[in-house]
Amino acid sequence: MAETYNPKKTKLLHLLFILTSVGILTVLWFAPKEKTHPLPHDENHARFFDMGKKEAEKFCESCHNPAGQAPLPEKHPPKYRCLFCHKRK
Numbered sequence: 001m002a003e004t005y006n007p008k009k010t011k012l013l014h015l016l017f018i019l020t021s022v023g024i025l026t027v028l029w030f031a032p033k034e035k036t037h038p039l040p041h042d043e044n045h046a047r048f049f050d051m052g053k054k055e056a057e058k059f060c061e062s063c064h065n066p067a068g069q070a071p072l073p074e075k076h077p078p079k080y081r082c083l084f085c086h087k088r089k
Contacts, residue, residue: 036085053083 041044044063048056061081064072072079 036087039083039086039088049088057082 040047041049048059057080061068061079063069064079077081077085
């Protein structure tokens with residue numbers, strides 16, 4: 001049997017849709033800006049722009065280790081997914 005039109009239910013569904021949309025837009029509006037530095041465009045990193053992410057990430061630790069030429073800060077997040085945060089722009 002087909003449902004009959006219920007204007008109260010329709011208005012409620014529209015109101016829920018609008019409130020949900022406003023909530024999502026509010027969260028996105030106040031989301032923090034991206035603070036992660038992009039991958040530098042210098043001669044040390046130039047070769048990584050033509051590689052796939054997984055392939056390029058294999059080389060990061062050779063320079064960015066505690067004894068390397070550019071060690072990461074102590075509080076740096078996990079180091080195995082460098083190009084997840086540091087975008088190649």
